[in-house]
Amino acid sequence: MVRAGVVGTHLPTSGLDIFGDLRKMNKRQLYYQVLNFAMIVSSALMIWKGLIVLTGSETPIVVVLSGSMEPAFHRGDLLFLTNFQEDPIAGEIVVFKVEGRDIPIVHRVIKVHEKDNGDIKFLTKGDNNEIDDRGLYKEGQNWLEKKDVGRARGFLPYVGMVTIIMNNYPKFKYALLAVMGAYVLLKRES
Template sequence: MHAGNCSPRLSRHAGRERGGVKKRTTSPEEPGAPAVGAVVLRGRDERSEPGIGACPRAAMDLFGDLRRMNKRQLYYQVLNFAMIVSSALMIWKGLIVITGSESPIVVVLSGSMEPAFHRGDLLFLTNFHDDPIRAGEIVVFKVEGRDIPIVHRVIKIHEKENGNIKFLTKGDNNEVDDRGLYKEGQNWLEKKDVVGRARGFLPYVGMVTIIMNDYPKFKYALLAVMGAYVLLKRES
């Protein structure tokens, strides 16, 4: 229903009878009448609730776009989305081969390496087996019983007579070394424990990953928005 621009003169003539049934239009001056220019939706004045229905309207627009797409267009957009995902996986596998690291890009999750690295920094790793581990290097290593790798600095090298090299690590911002983090009875790390060595970083870029891990609902919402954008994107 739309409210017109009523005037007192029109309201005086609005009560005339048609076919024996008297119809009466409420004047803007009468109690209970909506103000001139207000939009009446299901008996409520939308002006009194600013922004009402914004989210439902956005969802309706999204589903409306999906309904307007024919089968060929929908198939094309799904195929386009699958190609994007496949390309991302191929790039990731390519980085693994080039860098020699199973995780060529990692995010710093704690402040144990400050001031060298801060929480949220994005690290780029390499792990070439021919390169020896040196004291002072920053390495990412795995510890048995822990799912998340650790980023710390090598502080001591121990080389045995047979040429086998072991090393000890410590966080720059920690007071003690990492023996308390290793599995029970382990005092040194070996080359097989290393995921990679830090070769570069981007400050705070990884905060998005941390936020998505801390707030799973945000992660799912972001993925849904990205998927919907790809599906509904039109060719220019």
């Protein structure tokens, strides 16, 4: 025998009814949530800008995306960079961005070319590559300048694999965001 449910019983929400939760909030609660979100985003941006100032590098943290620097660095290693002008650079591992490409490249300085006027230029190559990087530089460019490079100061092995997975599998990125959002909503309800 099947029993009918009592009229007017309230079933628990799944925590995924975001718009229903927003409609239930008064203006003060909604402003508070928006302000909290803005503070989180602005804090992250301030930390990033602070790292840029402290390290002198436009990108103070990068992820190694290829195996061109093995065995020194492996795919997924997280690198910490600086770009202080007084640092010696010959033989060091550097990160540089090529004009027209969004992704920075991690390679070693193999040659330093110093002019009489004090200008210093560099040639790079991946440890695991056969030839130098002149084919990677913008057309007509044969050398990198000090302003173009950041020096690798430290690393955390394989921490950047999350970034690589999210770039290779965009559905994973959205699933991870959905799980994190659901977790936040469920924690808020309890």
